[in-house]
Amino acid sequence: MYVCNCNAINEKTIKSEVSKSGKNALCTLKKECGLGQDCGMCMKHAQSVVNSCPKD
Numbered sequence: 397m398y399v400c401n402c403n404a405i406n407e408k409t410i411k412s413e414v415s416k417s418g419k420n421a422l423c424t425l426k427k428e429c430g431l432g433q434d435c436g437m438c439m440k441h442a443q444s445v446v447n448s449c450p451k452d
């Protein structure tokens with residue numbers, strides 16, 4: 397299921413980015429994939445996916 401429909405970014409992509417860049421994942425996805433840069437409706441869901449990832 398897509399989190400960001402505008403840019404075709406799914407939960408798996410977000411979780412994988414969190415494992416690489418930790419709390420900077422959303423910034424990286426914004427810059428590199430355009431997450432939240434169109435309608436912006438996905439940011440709340442994207443943040444909740446990041447929050448659901450286990451912290452190390």
Ligand code: FES
Nearest residue numbers: 400402434435438
């Ligand atoms: S759903 Fe992510 S920018 Fe529109």
